[in-house]
Amino acid sequence: xxxxxxxxxxxxxxxxxxxxxxxxxxxxxxxxxxxxxxxxxxxxxxxxxxxxxxxxxxxxxxxxxxxxxxxxxxxxxxxxxxxxxxxxxxxxxxxxxxxxxxxxxxxxxxxxxxxxxxxxxxxxxxxxxxxxxxxxxxxxxxxxxxxxxxxxxxxxxxxxxxxxxxxxxxxxxxxxxxxxxxxxxxxxxxxxxxxxxxxxxxxxxxxxxxxxxxxxxxxxxxxxxxxxxxxxxxxxxxxxxxxxxxxxxxxxxxxxxxxxxxxxxxxxxxxxxxxxxxxxxxxxxxxxxxxxxxxxxxxxxxxxxxxxxxxxxxxxxxxxx
Amino acid sequence: xxxxxxxxxxxxxxxxxxxxxxxxxxxxxxxxxxxxxxxxxxxxxxxxxxxxxxxxxxxxxxxxxxxxxxxxxxxxxxxxxxxxxxxxxxxxxxxxxxxxxxxxxxxxxxxxxxxxxxxxxxxxxxxxxxxxxxxxxxxxxxxxxxxxxxxxxxxxxxxxxxxxxxxxxxxxxxxxxxxxxxxxxxxxxxxxxxxxxxxxxxxxxxxxxxxxxxxxxxxxxxxxxxxxxxxxxxxxxxxxxxxxxxxxxxxxxxxxxxxxxxxxxxxxxxxxxxxxxxxxxxxxxxxxxxxxxxxxxxxxxxxxxxxxxxxxxxxxxxxxx
Numbered sequence: 001x002x003x004x005x006x007x008x009x010x011x012x013x014x015x016x017x018x019x020x021x022x023x024x025x026x027x028x029x030x031x032x033x034x035x036x037x038x039x040x041x042x043x044x045x046x047x048x049x050x051x052x053x054x055x056x057x058x059x060x061x062x063x064x065x066x067x068x069x070x071x072x073x074x075x076x077x078x079x080x081x082x083x084x085x086x087x088x089x090x091x092x093x094x095x096x097x098x099x100x101x102x103x104x105x106x107x108x109x110x111x112x113x114x115x116x117x118x119x120x121x122x123x124x125x126x127x128x129x130x131x132x133x134x135x136x137x138x139x140x141x142x143x144x145x146x147x148x149x150x151x152x153x154x155x156x157x158x159x160x161x162x163x164x165x166x167x168x169x170x171x172x173x174x175x176x177x178x179x180x181x182x183x184x185x186x187x188x189x190x191x192x193x194x195x196x197x198x199x200x201x202x203x204x205x206x207x208x209x210x211x212x213x214x215x216x217x218x219x220x221x222x223x224x225x226x227x228x229x230x231x232x233x234x235x236x237x238x239x240x241x242x243x244x245x246x247x248x249x250x251x252x253x254x255x256x257x258x259x260x261x262x263x264x265x266x267x268x269x270x271x272x273x274x275x276x277x278x279x280x281x282x283x284x285x286x287x288x289x290x291x292x293x294x295x296x297x298x299x300x301x302x303x304x305x306x307x308x309x310x311x312x313x314x315x316x317x318x319x320x321x
Numbered sequence: 322x323x324x325x326x327x328x329x330x331x332x333x334x335x336x337x338x339x340x341x342x343x344x345x346x347x348x349x350x351x352x353x354x355x356x357x358x359x360x361x362x363x364x365x366x367x368x369x370x371x372x373x374x375x376x377x378x379x380x381x382x383x384x385x386x387x388x389x390x391x392x393x394x395x396x397x398x399x400x401x402x403x404x405x406x407x408x409x410x411x412x413x414x415x416x417x418x419x420x421x422x423x424x425x426x427x428x429x430x431x432x433x434x435x436x437x438x439x440x441x442x443x444x445x446x447x448x449x450x451x452x453x454x455x456x457x458x459x460x461x462x463x464x465x466x467x468x469x470x471x472x473x474x475x476x477x478x479x480x481x482x483x484x485x486x487x488x489x490x491x492x493x494x495x496x497x498x499x500x501x502x503x504x505x506x507x508x509x510x511x512x513x514x515x516x517x518x519x520x521x522x523x524x525x526x527x528x529x530x531x532x533x534x535x536x537x538x539x540x541x542x543x544x545x546x547x548x549x550x551x552x553x554x555x556x557x558x559x560x561x562x563x564x565x566x567x568x569x570x571x572x573x574x575x576x577x578x579x580x581x582x583x584x585x586x587x588x589x590x591x592x593x594x595x596x597x598x599x600x601x602x603x604x605x606x607x608x609x610x611x612x613x614x615x616x617x618x619x620x621x622x623x624x625x626x627x628x629x630x631x632x633x634x635x636x637x638x639x640x641x642x
Contacts, residue, residue, distance in 0.1 A: 006545050009585055011561045016542040024540050031553050031592055137540030144539070147495070148473040155471035155478075174468070178539050182503045182576055218465070218499050218574055219345050219458025221337040222567040224327050232352050240332045243564035246543040253539055255503055257578075264330055271352055 015245030015258075015313065020122035020304030022247055024133025026089030026097055033162035037087045041096035041163075042072060050088070050099045050138050051078060053106045055252065056115035057135055059126060066114065066126055068135070077110075079103035086141045086164025088134055099138035101146070118250045122304045133248070140253035141165075144178050152176075179253055184225045185213035186259045187310040188238060190266060196286055196314060197236060197263065198300075199270070199278035207299050209281070209289065211307040213256070226261050234278040235269030238262065244313065247306040258306045260314065287315045336566030336579075336634065341443035341625030343568055345454025347410030347418055354483035358408045362417035362484075363393060371409075371420045371459045372399060374427045376573065377436035378456055380447060387435065387447055389456070398431075400424035407462045407485025409455055420459035422467070439571045443625045454569070461574035462486075465499050473497075500574055505546045506534035507580045508631040509559055511587060517607055517635060518557060518584065519621075520591070520599035528620050530602070530610065532628040534577070547582050555599040556590030559583065565634065568627040579627045581635065608636045 006025050016022055034040075041047055048069040051058045058078065059066040081101045088097040106115040118139050121127050127135060141164050148167050151158050156171035167176045188197040198209035214229035216222065223241040230238045238261040247256040270278045281289065285298070290312055292299040301307045327346050337343055355361075362368055369390040372379045379399065380387040402422045409418040427436040439460050442448050448456060462485050469488050472479050477492035488497045509518040519530035535550035537543065544562040551559045559582040568577040591599045602610065606619070611633055613620040622628045 006548055009548060009558050009560050010544065014544055014562075016544050019542075021540065022542050022545075024545070028538060028549065030538060030549070031595060133540060137538070140539035146474070150471055150473050150476035152469035152471050152473055152479075153467070155476045157476075158473075177502075177536070179500055180503055180537055180539060181498075182501055215498070216501055216576060217349060217351060217458070218461030218501060219342065219454060219569045219571065220576075221340075221343050221569060222576070222578070223331065223335055223337050224343075224345070227327055227330060228349065228351070237330050239330050241335075248540045248542060250540065255537060255541075255543070257543070274352060 015309060016247065018309055019245060019247035019256075019306045020129075021132050021136035021250060023129030024137055024248070025130055026091065026134060026137070028089040030165070033087065033165055035161055037163040038082075038085050038098060041087050041098055042082070042085070044096050046093070046095040047072060048095060048097055049075060050097070050135060051075060051080065051102050052099065052138065052142055053078075053102050053104060053109065053115055055139065055143065056106055056117055057121065057139075058102070058109065059114045059116055061112060061114050068127060068131060075100065075102065084142070084145060084160065086138070086145065088137050088141075097134055099142055101142055123302055136248045136250040139250035140180070140248070141178060143252035148176055181254045182216040182222075183213055183249070183254045183256050184216060184222060184229060184259060185211045185256050185306055185310070186226045186230065186241070186261045187211050187307075187314055188230055188234075188236060188261045188263050189314065190263045190280060193266075193280070195280040195282050196311070197230070197234060197268075197278065198281055198286070199234060199275050201274070202276045204276070205294060207294065207297055208301065209277075209279075209298055210301050210305075211258075211310055212278070216257075222257055222259070226259050230261065233271050233275050235265075235267065236263050237265040239264045244310060245306060256306045258310050260310070283315060286311055290315070336630060337568065339630055340566060340568035340627045341450075342453050342457035342571060344450030345458055345569070346451055347412065347455060347458070349410040351486070354408065354486055356482055358484040359403075359406050359419060362408050362419055363403070363406070365417050367414070367416040368393060369416060369418055370396060371418070371456060372396060372401065372423050373420065373459065373463055374399075374423050374425060374430065374436055376460065376464065377427055377438055378442065378460075379423070379430065380435045380437055382433060382435050389448060389452060396421065396423065405463070405466060405481065407459070407466065409458050409462075418455055420463055422463055444623055457569045457571040460571035461501070461569070462499060464573035469497055502575045503537040503543075504534055504570070504575045504577050505537060505543060505550060505580060506532050506577050506627055506631070507547045507551060507562070507582045508532050508628075508635055509551050509555075509557060509582045509584050510635065511584045511601060514587075514601070516601040516603050517632070518551070518555060518589075518599065519602055519607070520555060520596045522595065523597045525597070526615060528615065528617055529622065530598075530600075530619055531622050531626075532579075532631055533599070537578075543578055543580070547580050551582060554592050554596050556586075556588065557584050558586040560585045565631060566627060577627045579631050581631070604636060607632055611636070
């Protein structure tokens with residue numbers, strides 16, 4: 001019904017649609033959400049549910065196939081918390097899609113269930129792109145609702161409204177809407193020397209280098225956030241900034257804004273608190289890192305990660321190879 | 322010291338830097354904020370303060386000049402709430418810049434003070450671009466801190482940390498960071514007929530038409546948000562989407578993400594709840610609207626508004642004129 005508003009109408013390939021978690025095609029009906037929309041969707045024919053224990057999606061598995069879609073009756077033994085269920089939207093065939101937190105802990109799940117962190121969903125290829133996108137929406141929404149049970153202004157209880165997209169304080173009527181945190185992530189290019197800037201945080205797997213990144217600050221443009229973060233983390237000055245692609249990043253509810261930026265200085269001065277290492281990589285080195293295994297001396301983030309696509313697209317645009 | 326990381330290093334003109342509230346050049350020292358950073362900045366030589374009563378910036382005025390910068394001693398009669406002051410950053414000359422909420426109500430201010438809403442700061446040209454940018458940062462931060470006095474997870478009191486950029490629950494240790502809401506705002510172009518799509522909300526001043534806009538939803542790319550909002554509000558299908566510029570929009574803490582998008586359908590079907598009217602405007606009509614007064618039949622948003630610049634830049638790129 002509305003999928004063609006999204007992917008089918010997009011030019012191919014649109015860089016954003018090549019990233020993990022970007023494949024959500026649900027008709028969200030965001031202008032028509034009523035307070036009983038979850039209830040109605042639960043009662044509808046063909047409803048399928050994504051179930052979460054804490055931040056982890058529960059997958060049914062029979063030894064071979066992993067399946068995240070529960071019919072309502074299949075949830076009973078997982079102690080579903082339907083009061084905190086949220087409506088994701090509708091599939092093209094009219095099937096509603098709902099996300100439900102369950103009260104059973106991950107450790108207590110029977111062996112035919114497998115709980116999976118958001119990151120594992122794409123890293124381990126557990127879900128197709130469309131389901132990854134639906135899971136991203138679910139994780140962001142459930143997390144935001146759970147983190148706002150009480151009113152930040154007066155401390156009273158908040159109530160969920162319109163299927164999980166609004167919370168209202170039962171005392172002071174303060175209203176809240178879902179939170180999405182914009183993050184800039186940039187591949188900074190030294191054009192003269194045909195090389196790119198990559199770094200690693202202290203918590204990265206050994207050998208992995210990725211694009212620098214950071215949250216957009218209050219009162220900041222995207223371009224200035226790119227320049228500030230690159231200078232803070234690596235001491236590199238940046239001139240021109242160009243947007244390339246975006247990606248929903250459900251850890252728990254970020255929007256990655258992927259940019260190319262042009263270095264106007266070369267000497268790296270790292271912030272040792274934030275970064276373990278930052279260095280320049282030649283085009284050939286970067287190309288090798290995209291295909292290198294995780295046991296290599298240097299390797300890039302996995303396909304699906306927006307940093308991977310920033311690198312890949314830079315390399316494929318050419319240069320002196 | 323660091324201003325050249327931002328504006329001086331940017332290509333001229335960078336579309337984002339032509340928008341209102343984008344002129345912030347402060348060195349935010351975002352990696353080095355300590356819990357006593359406001360205290361230290363208050364005690365420093367040359368500190369200047371932006372003071373707010375609720376959401377309104379207080380300007381000193383002597384009948385001719387409007388001045389938003391207070392020295393600490395000038396605040397006494399306004400009942401400054403220094404416990405909730407936030408650090409904005411440092412000017413190039415080393416002067417700290419702080420924002421402070423005051424307890425005196427706007428209606429109780431003496432006549433040599435003028436309270437001004439965020440929108441008025443650029444609409445009425447009350448501040449230069451750099452101060453507008455600092456005020457945008459201040460409004461976003463103060464609002465976010467005031468809206469999160471209590472923990473959303475457990476309802477206990479939260480404490481401000483690192484100059485206003487973190488809040489921590491005194492009971493459950495839940496941590497929060499400043500919130501920025503990404504909003505897509507798009508000029509949709511019907512290329513074949515060389516016309517653009519503009520609409521008006523019910524609350525717009527009579528005659529004003531602007532770009533369609535809406536919040537990015539959880540789990541959504543920028544491009545899909547553009548396609549979804551354009552379809553929901555106007556029934557128009559959109560193909561290619563191209564980012565153009567961003568703008569901090571402190572009402573209270575949005576990030577406007579300005580895009581061009583290509584229409585792949587022509588027939589407008591408005592959502593009457595959200596929009597009063599949406600229509601196609603020819604290039605000539607749109608050009609006239611940019612210069613038309615607010616008493617004209619059709620006029621565009623003011624210079625500084627990102628919608629104005631999306632329109633202006635489309636027109637200046639040419640076409641059949």
